[in-house]
Amino acid sequence: MSTVGVQSVKIINIVESLLASNDQAAARNRQRLGKAGVLAVNIMSSPGAGKTSLITRTLEALRDRTRIGVIEGDIAGSIDTEKVMAAGARDAVQINTGGNCHLEANMVDRALDELDLSRFDVLFVENVGNLVCPTHWALGEHRKLCLVSTAEGHDKPIKYPQIFAIADVIVLNKIDLIELVDFERAFFYESVRALNPHAPILEVSCRSGAGLDAWTDWLLDQRAAL
Amino acid sequence: MHELSVAAALLERAETHADRLRASKVLAINLVIGERACIADDSLRFSFELLTPGTVAEGARLVVRRTPMRFRCPRCDRDYSPVGADFRCPACGNVGQVVDDGSELTIESLEVAQ
Numbered sequence: 001m002s003t004v005g006v007q008s009v010k011i012i013n014i015v016e017s018l019l020a021s022n023d024q025a026a027a028r029n030r031q032r033l034g035k036a037g038v039l040a041v042n043i044m045s046s047p048g049a050g051k052t053s054l055i056t057r058t059l060e061a062l063r064d065r066t067r068i069g070v071i072e073g074d075i076a077g078s079i080d081t082e083k084v085m086a087a088g089a090r091d092a093v094q095i096n097t098g099g100n101c102h103l104e105a106n107m108v109d110r111a112l113d114e115l116d117l118s119r120f121d122v123l124f125v126e127n128v129g130n131l132v133c134p135t136h137w138a139l140g141e142h143r144k145l146c147l148v149s150t151a152e153g154h155d156k157p158i159k160y161p162q163i164f165a166i167a168d169v170i171v172l173n174k175i176d177l178i179e180l181v182d183f184e185r186a187f188f189y190e191s192v193r194a195l196n197p198h199a200p201i202l203e204v205s206c207r208s209g210a211g212l213d214a215w216t217d218w219l220l221d222q223r224a225a226l
Numbered sequence: 227m228h229e230l231s232v233a234a235a236l237l238e239r240a241e242t243h244a245d246r247l248r249a250s251k252v253l254a255i256n257l258v259i260g261e262r263a264c265i266a267d268d269s270l271r272f273s274f275e276l277l278t279p280g281t282v283a284e285g286a287r288l289v290v291r292r293t294p295m296r297f298r299c300p301r302c303d304r305d306y307s308p309v310g311a312d313f314r315c316p317a318c319g320n321v322g323q324v325v326d327d328g329s330e331l332t333i334e335s336l337e338v339a340q
Contacts, residue, residue, distance in 0.1 A: 007339045011256075012247060018257065018331040019235050021242075101228055132264045133228040136331060158311040161262060161295070165327040194297065194313050194321045 022137055025105035029112060029140020036117035038069075039223040040125060042141035044163055046156075047129030049149040050173040052080045053206035054215075055124050056087035061216050063088040066223070069120040071095060071111045073103040073128045080126065090119050102133035105140055121223055131160040143222055149174040150183040157191035165195040169202065169218060176205040229265060232331065233273035239333055240283040249338035254287040256335045262295045262328030295328030297321075 017023055033040045043051050052072075059068055070084045070092040081094040093111040095103060108125060117123075125141060127134040146167035148156050151174050157164045164170060170192060178185070192201060200218060204211035240252045259265050267290055278284045294307040299315035299322040306315055306322065313321050 007250070009253065009337060009339050010247075011335050011337050012243070013335045014239075014243060014333045015335075016239070016333055018232065018239065018333050021235060021238055100231065102231070104231070133231075135329065136228070136232075136263070155311070158313060161324070162264075162327050162329045165324055165329075190321055191313060195324045195327065197323060 019136060019138075022105045025109055026138035026140040029105055029108055030142065031140075032112060033117065033123065033140060033142070034226065036120075037226065038117050038120045038123050039143070039219075039226050040123045040139075040141045041143045041145050041219070041222075042125045042127060042134075042139050043145045043147060044127045044131070044134045044167075045129060045147035045149075046131050046152060049129070049147045049152060050206050051126050051129065051147055052083055054147060054171065054173065054204070055084055055089075055126060057206045057209070057212055058124075058216060058219065059084065059087040059089055061212060062220075066220065067119060067121045069115055069117075069123045071108060071115075071123065071125045073097060073107070073126055075099055075101075075128060091115055097128060101128055101130050102137050103127050103139055104137045108139045122219065131156070131163050135162040135166055142226065143168040145169050145171060147171045147173055150178045151181050153181070154184040154188040154191075157188065157195060161195050164192050167196060167199050169200050170196070171215060172201060172203045173206055175203040175210060176208045229269035230273040230276075232265060233270055233277055236270075236274060236288075236333070237277050237281060237283055240286065240336065241281060243336055244282040244338060247336075247338055247340065249282065249336075249340050251339040252283040252286045252336055253339055254289055254337035255283070255333060256289045256291070256337070258291050258293055258330055258332040258334050260295070260326070260328035260330040261292050263331055265331070291334070293326065293328065293330055295324070296326040298323050298325050 070089045072080045073095045078094045081092045093114045146163045301320045
């Protein structure tokens with residue numbers, strides 16, 4: 001047996017978020033956006049809930065009043081970027097995560113480098129469609145939007161509580177389908193309110209346009225409060 | 227399935243702190259992970275072991291303490307942890323208010339060799 005040397009073993013208290021580096025990068029993004037007067041909204045939902053539709057309907061509604069840019073997060077492809085540009089976005093950047101199930105703050109940092117922030121009042125960051133992973137990674141947004149659709153079922157808050165707990169606003173899309181999909185509104189509201197007592201819950205239909213005025217009013221209020 | 231991203235973030239923190247502490251080796255990392263954080267211990271360990279060879283954290287043990295999701299029942303004036311996806315208070319059946327959503331991801335401490 002040989003002695004390699006005397007080592008001292010110590011336990012060092014840290015007590016910090018495991019994602020501290022991401023949180024720091026997010027804080028830098030938030031500062032950069034705030035300085036430019038751009039309200040950033042992180043849009044999170046499962047695939048198919050209507051993130052891109054909400055963005056395109058908002059662009060159509062506010063085209064003459066508010067300058068909107070978009071960062072599109074997807075595993076692959078640029079189909080959504082083409083859609084939002086066609087709908088009137090001032091500019092849009094596609095982030096392809098190459099398989100990663102969520103956006104991270106450093107990806108948004110790189111996307112911001114490609115945008116002239118002086119051209120926007122509002123920046124939508126469309127996260128990768130997923131109700132779990134995006135909740136952990138702050139991006140530098142000023143507001144977190146949780147989008148859910150009636151077709152997904154009223155049980156989403158109890159199955160995926162975090163995204164409802166951290167949201168600043170909850171948008172319930174496809175309200176025109178509510179009767180067809182046996183969506184229990186009372187159960188949904190009770191579950192959401194157990195997790196998040198204050199965030200507005202806005203019922204909309206991106207297809208019919210119902211409820212979109214309340215949503216754009218909320219968005220403009222947030223921009224004004226920045 | 228985001229354990230690989232979490233493991234990469236964990237390694238980055240371990241390397242940063244080891245450097246700051248002039249540690250030659252990270253022997254263990256004590257973590258607090260919420261029960262509802264959607265982190266599977268096995269996947270986290272597997273990912274961490276995949277990333278750490280040749281680093282200061284190679285061979286480090288991951289010690290995980292789990293914290294539950296907690297609600298406060300205003301009617302019973304007490305906290306409870308929901309069973310599965312049932313948010314109701316086990317005593318009175320009322321749906322309480324979340325106190326801890328169980329999504330914590332914290333590095334509590336590091337065991338290092340200096």
